[in-house]
Amino acid sequence: xxxxxxxxxxxLALLAQPANAEVKQMMLVFTDTAGVRQMIPLExxxxxxxxxxxxxxxKGGHAVVDLGLSVKWAYSNLDINADNLEVGPYxxxxxxxxxxxxxxxxxxxxxxxxxxxxxxxxxxxxETIVSTKFDIAHVKWGSDWRLPSDAxxxxxxxxCTWEWETVNGTxxxxxxxxxxxxxxxxxxxxxxxxxKDAKGVSGFYWSGTVSHDSxxxxxxxxxxxxxxxxxxxxxxxxxxxxxxxxxxxxVLGDVNGDGxxxxxxxxxxxxxxxxxxxxxxxxDVNGDGxxxxADMNAIIDIVLGL
Numbered sequence: 001x002x003x004x005x006x007x008x009x010x011x012l013a014l015l016a017q018p019a020n021a022e023v024k025q026m027m028l029v030f031t032d033t034a035g036v037r038q039m040i041p042l043e044x045x046x047x048x049x050x051x052x053x054x055x056x057x058x059k060g061g062h063a064v065v066d067l068g069l070s071v072k073w074a075y076s077n078l079d080i081n082a083d084n085l086e087v088g089p090y091x092x093x094x095x096x097x098x099x100x101x102x103x104x105x106x107x108x109x110x111x112x113x114x115x116x117x118x119x120x121x122x123x124x125x126x127e128t129i130v131s132t133k134f135d136i137a138h139v140k141w142g143s144d145w146r147l148p149s150d151a152x153x154x155x156x157x158x159x160c161t162w163e164w165e166t167v168n169g170t171x172x173x174x175x176x177x178x179x180x181x182x183x184x185x186x187x188x189x190x191x192x193x194x195x196k197d198a199k200g201v202s203g204f205y206w207s208g209t210v211s212h213d214s215x216x217x218x219x220x221x222x223x224x225x226x227x228x229x230x231x232x233x234x235x236x237x238x239x240x241x242x243x244x245x246x247x248x249x250x251v252l253g254d255v256n257g258d259g260x261x262x263x264x265x266x267x268x269x270x271x272x273x274x275x276x277x278x279x280x281x282x283x284d285v286n287g288d289g290x291x292x293x294a295d296m297n298a299i300i301d302i303v304l305g306l
Contacts, residue, residue, distance in 0.1 A: 027039045027040065027041060027042060028040045028041075028042045028045055028058075042058070053065055053075060053181070053182055053183060053184065054181045055075055057072070059142075059144045059145065059245055060141055060142040060144055060145065062074055062075070062076070062141055062145065062243070063075035063076065064245055065181055065182075065183050066177075066179065066181060066247075067156075067160065067175070067176075067177025067178070067179065067181050067182070067183065068177040068178040068179030068180075068181065069152075069155055069156065069159060069160075069177055069178070070152065070155060070247070071148065071152055071244040071245065071246055071247060072244065072245050072246075072247060073148075073156075073183050073242060073243075073244055074145070074183075074242055074243040074244065074245070075183065076242075077095060077186070077188070077240050077241060077242055078095060078097070078136065078137050078140065078141070078240075078241040078242070078243055079095040080095070080104045080136070080140050081095070082095075094188060094189075094196065094199070095188070095240065095241075096188060096189075096190065096191040096196070096238030096239055096240060097136055097206070097238055097239065097240075097241055098113075098114045098235060098236055098237065098238055099114045099129075099206055099218045099235035099236075099237075099239075100114045100115040100119075100120075100125065100126075100129050100134040100218075100235065101114060101115075101134075101136060102133060102134055102135065102136045102139040102140075103136075104136055104140070107193050107194060108193075108236060109192060109193045109236050110236060111216035111217075111234045111235045111236045112216070113236065114235035114236055115129075115134055119134075120134070125210050125218070125235065126210065127209070127210050128149065128208050128209050128210065129147065129208045130146050130147050130148075130149055130208035130209070131146045131208075135147050135208055136241065137241055137243035137244075141243055144245050144246075145243040145244070145245055146208065146243060146244060146245070146246075147206060147207060147208030147241065147243065147244070148207050148208065148242070148243075148244045149207055149208055149209050150207045150209035150219035150230060151209075152207070152244060153205070153207050153219070153220070153221045153230050154230050156175060156221070157221070157228060157229060157230060159177070159178060160175045160176055160177050160178070161175070161176040162174070162175055162223075162228050163176070164225050165184070167184065170186050170187075170200070171186070171187045171200045171201070171225070172184055172185050172186035172187050172203060173185045173203070173223060173228060183242075185203055185205065185223070185240075185242065186203065186240075187199065187200050187201055187202055187203040187223075187224070188203060188204075188239075188240045189201065189202055189203075189204070190202070190204050190237055190238060190239060191237065191238030191239075192236065192237055192238070193236075196238075201224060202222065202223065202224045203221075203222070203223050203224075203240065204220055204221070204222050204233065204237070204239040204240060205220060205221040205222075205239055205240045205241065205242055206218065206220050206239045206240075206241055207219040207220055207221070207230075211232035213232050214232055214234070216234050216235060216236075217232040217233055217234055217235065218232060218233070218235050219231070219232050220232060220233050220239055251282065252282055252285055252302075253265055253282065253283070253285050253298070253299045253302045254282055255268035255269050255272070255280065255282060255283045255299070256268045261299060261302045261303055262303055263303060265283075265299055265303070266296060266299050266300055266303065268283070269283050269291065269295060269296045269299050270296060272291045273291060273292060273293065273295075273296060279291040283295055283299075285298035285299055285302075286298055
């Protein structure tokens with residue numbers, strides 16, 4: 001009877017909509033290897049696998065890869081003129097951007113224009129442009145996305161396995177994280193003014209961090225088939241950009257993951273103590289490696305503001 005009532009309510013809700021009501025559905029749009037444009041309802045996608053790349057999340061229409069590092073990485077390079085799910089890492093564009101150019105259109109060969117004194121109110125470039133008005137990934141892809149910091153590029157180098165690959169005619173590195181997931185970084189080369197070079201030979205990727213080794217430089221990732229490491233380059237050079245997104249930070253005591261610590265979390269911790277559900281790290285408030293009565297009392301103290 002209850003099932004019939006629910007079906008009846010659903011039918012009545014549909015009938016109540018205006019005849020001309022438009023029902024919009026978010027679609028995943030991609031182009032297959034035969035060049036055919038395909039569309040799938042996004043709500044029906046649980047996860048995606050591209051070759052060795054596992055996609056479990058999409059933010060603002062852009063695919064996210066968790067490599068098991070401190071941040072999550074975009075599946076594709078930034079391209080302000082294309083949808084990154086369609087461009088992908090193999091059919092890559094020549095999108096190369098100067099440092100601190102949120103428009104992506106500057107072609108000046110003067111490092112002092114990245115950013116200009118007028119734009120930043122100082123003759124000196126800021127220490128970092130991460131998540132600021134100068135961060136093109138943040139500006140073009142939305143608030144969840146940003147340029148990686150120098151430290152995050154160094155983490156990508158030191159904590160991952162790098163293997164040189166040629167995929168569909170594209171040279172680059174397969175970068176595999178500690179958890180086995182990977183991204184592909186293509187060799188887009190570099191641009192200086194209108195001149196481009198080293199495509200298919202070298203890759204250069206900007207961080208959002210200024211360099212202390214040079215008054216006109218900023219930190220970047222550079223690689224070819226023989227070496228991959230971080231360094232610095234003059235800011236007027238056009239390099240690739242691979243955006244990152246921050247990982248959600250667990251709130252200690254927020255056992256049910258709703259963003260707040262309340263009586264519901266006390267009840268969830270009780271269930272863990274009784275073995276009714278698996279224990280989680282956020283429930284281990286006192287950090288002794290187990291979830292027990294002491295943790296439940298600590299969560300109660302948080303709820304009471306003690």
